Amino acid sequence: ELDSQSARIPWELLDPPSEGGSLAPLGVRVGMLRTLVTTNPRSKPRRASRQRALVVGEPADVEPALPGAVEEAERVADLLRERDIDVGEPLIQKSADEIFSAFYREEYDIIHIAAHGVYEEDDAECAVEDHCEACVRSGVFLADRRLLTASEFENLRAVPSIVFLNCCHLGRTATGEIAPPKLRDPNRLAASLAEHLVQMGVAVVVVAGWAVEDQSARGFAECLYRQLLDGATLQDAVRTARELAYQDRADGDVTWGAYQVYGDPGYVLHWAERRGATGQPRRPVFVSHQELVDYLTDIEVRAKDADPAEEAALHEELRELQIDQRALLAADGETNFAMGRAFAALGLYADAIPFFEKAATTSNAPMDTVEQLANCEGRAAFDVFEQDPKQAVAWFDRSVERLEGLLQVSESGKRHAMVGSTLRRRAVALKKNGAARKEWRPYAVRARNAYSKAVACGPPNLFYPLNCKISLDLCLSPRSVDPSEAERARDNAAGNADPWAAVGEAEATLLAFLASGEGSPEEVAARLIGARNAGVGSTQREVDSGNQHLEALDELIASRGAIRDRLRDVMAELQNLV
16 A cells, blocks of 8 residues: 555565575565555546447657557557457557547547656756646657646546556667657656546556566556456456566566556456356455455455345355365454455345454454454344344344443443444344334333443444434334434534434434424435435445334334324335435
């Protein structure tokens, strides 16, 4: 994980000594990738609607000539066409005007450019160390005073999945002699462009950090694309491409280490077939616990916005990893924790429990392992209550027992709220399955008390336990509801940095309406839907969390009366909006 300064360092060449010197450099063996620390990266960028690529090779009238760039562009274009990707005519030796026109004419999922690059610090008087952004002129060189910069990429019609920028081909003069690279600081251009592209949401950024040898460069690019188009993970694809470039290198050629690749290790091109050359499903290869942890974390991210078919595919992928990676999962806390998180993101809480349990017995488990385990036990208990009430009760009991044990060690609003959530789920599960009021009410009372303790701790996200407490007050003793509490929850949520703040503010509005009739069901429903679309509720786990308040209210509120009538009106409006 790098910042804009450390991204300039050629980490790919890192080569710790090996016994006898027989091993390839580390960057070759592990498929080294980079991630950038960025501020406010674009969330959920819009991708191209079609499988279309833009390929640019050696703009016209640029010296010195780049025969290697021309051949690379032709080979990449041919490869993409073979995979039924719309490439059109590759822009080889075209003018800057033609390139700019094509750049904005279509939506592209892949952009590949082989050309000269420029990185110039224009203001020698700049007081900022290494110069500020305004004093740096950098980008792909298209013509005299014409650059393709990060700003042009930001104005694309859609954010590409892959951007491959090779601005470090060796040029040749008219007599065929090798000319020095036009670019003086290729590592700085690579870091500068990569930072902007990652910030705008490009999933995979490939940039060359220094001059590359033409044949090795072509081999790396072709191999990387073939692997990604076959459905390989980014980490596997980079490892294979580096190995090829390393094995085919001439003496002194370090092209294999020139390419700096930014992206998530588990990234898979979203429309690629996950099959290798044999036609069999591709299985990822990991050489360390951390690679597997990164891959599982990426699955957790991919679970966001996944449709049912994609969720089923991710579930199957986790099942395969569970079998294939038994050795790495054997006794490593971080790996088991990541596996549990990935299952939980898909709403498979019962499947997640054994991994959190195993992680909790290790010495390197994350600090919140027991909290995650208790959370999944409470959620799984709710899911299986009707089919297996005995197992559900055991999970409910263990969840509360674990959390209360943690509270004995260190009290926090979060842990009190988690106790409340488990007890509320138990009350709702009992009511849904026909239990009498005297059976479910004690759990609802205990849940309300737990939320009250959470409120007393004054957590930053006060709106969450306070909303939960108010909702249970409405169910247990509606006359005791204090209208000012909903206003307090709303005030806390407004401007709160918590990702659930918008939902919390909308739910406080709902509770105020149920308690006093303030507002209208149409307004309340619209605010709830708007808040849910504001960035949370993507994974199944988040959807489940978002539904808790409404489900508890719908089950536990009295069957008759003004509060029930108002809730019924809101539910009807929500159904209409959905």
